[in-house]
Amino acid sequence: MHINPLTRLDFALTAFLTDGQARNLRPRTIDYYRQQVGWFLAYVTDSGATTPQDITPHPIRAYSVHLQQEREWADASIHTAAWAMRAFLQFLDADGMIAESPMKRVRMPRNDQPVKNPFSSDELKRIVAAARTQRDRPMVYCLLDSGCRISEFAGGRYGDLNLTTGAVHLGASSTKGRRARVVYLGAKARRELKKWVARFPTPSADTPLWQTENGQPLSPHSVREVIKRIGRAAKVSPCGPHRSRHTFAVSFLRNGGDVFSLQHFLGHALEMTRRYIALVDADLQAAHAKLGIVDRL
Known part of the structure; x- marks a missing residue:
């Protein structure tokens, strides 16, 4: 499979969102992916990434730690952010923009949040x-x-x-x-x-x-x-x-x-x-x- 090493991250995000629209995903889902993946790409860009090939397991794990320790996100929010990252990187893999999704070597963050107590x-x-x-x-x-x-x-x-x-x-x-x-x-x-x-x-x-x-x-x-x-x-x-x-x-x-x-x-x-x-x-x-x-x- 031919991999284009010059594909920019912004183009990769646009292609991912266009694919979602072509699959008739709900507008709220598209907006959610745009927000979550956009935040992730801003983080890896600040870390020096310029193309999809620059995204390795390490910045993915570092981003999860960033959400936990610096942004103080709840476990459930970090978990859903990881799902968005995985969907994005699986798309890049399937579309030939990367050789393999780095998420294959990253374990999903735990989400041990119990069901909230009902009203008494x-x-x-x-x-x-x-x-x-x-x-x-x-x-x-x-x-x-x-x-x-x-x-x-x-x-x-x-x-x-x-x-x-x-x-x-x-x-x-x-x-x-x-x-x-x-x-x-x-x-x-x-x-x-x-x-x-x-x-x-x-x-x-x-x-x-x-x-x-x-x-x-x-x-x-x-x-x-x-x-x-x-x-x-x-x-x-x-x-x-x-x-x-x-x-x-x-x-x-x-x-x-x-x-x-x-x-x-x-x-x-x-x-x-x-x-x-x-x-x-x-x-x-x-x-x-x-x-x-x-x-x-």
């Missing part, structure tokens, strides 16, 4: 009490009941919703893995949501479910800020959409749900879904310590 029963009661408006209360209920990602949730439309059955259709264009799926809302969430959508003058299928008082759609960032504000009022910290998703998952398993159904509702790979089992297993261990027959004799 007392925290949930305070959050609901703090969500006083006709929009905020159904927003809290629907986040907890659906287990949706914030990007999926904020993009919800009136036509996605069946208020009779509680089914919410998430189109492939709105989900992380580009796979359509259906999630559900319970009776209480549907009741509050009916009150909210009754305020819409003439809703169409494309009417955003979550909007301002002036009818402007809320962005994922805006929804996140609403939930944070409710959390501050309820004196619950941290309080955000992702913790609602954790709460949904753990509650589902604690109440007898199976891991394969949970995988569907979350839109996760099975391995990711299994992380929630560890937290529920801790519940079972604590229950056995209290209720085990022999220890109570």
Whole structure:
């Protein structure tokens, strides 16, 4: 295979992003790669690299240490940065810009972050009490009941919703893995949501479910800020959409749900879904310590 030793790093990044666009990756994914790989290339450029051939295992490891010690990134953030570097370097390998990806000789950084604790029963009661408006209360209920990602949730439309059955259709264009799926809302969430959508003058299928008082759609960032504000009022910290998703998952398993159904509702790979089992297993261990027959004799 012919390797061009004069390929510049900026050209390599442009080629990588163009390949992602050609493969129809989501715009958010392209932006994420642009940011993460751009930061990495700025680091190796400062270290003297000018072409892809200059990227060896050493600067890759040094960059991970830099993120950990100087930037003080969390383990999960360093891990995802390494995934972006690996995707970029694998592309250069496949496209003939380098002879072999140096990531083949670099071990991925560990990501031992446990699943975040779900909201407690007392925290949930305070959050609901703090969500006083006709929009905020159904927003809290629907986040907890659906287990949706914030990007999926904020993009919800009136036509996605069946208020009779509680089914919410998430189109492939709105989900992380580009796979359509259906999630559900319970009776209480549907009741509050009916009150909210009754305020819409003439809703169409494309009417955003979550909007301002002036009818402007809320962005994922805006929804996140609403939930944070409710959390501050309820004196619950941290309080955000992702913790609602954790709460949904753990509650589902604690109440007898199976891991394969949970995988569907979350839109996760099975391995990711299994992380929630560890937290529920801790519940079972604590229950056995209290209720085990022999220890109570």
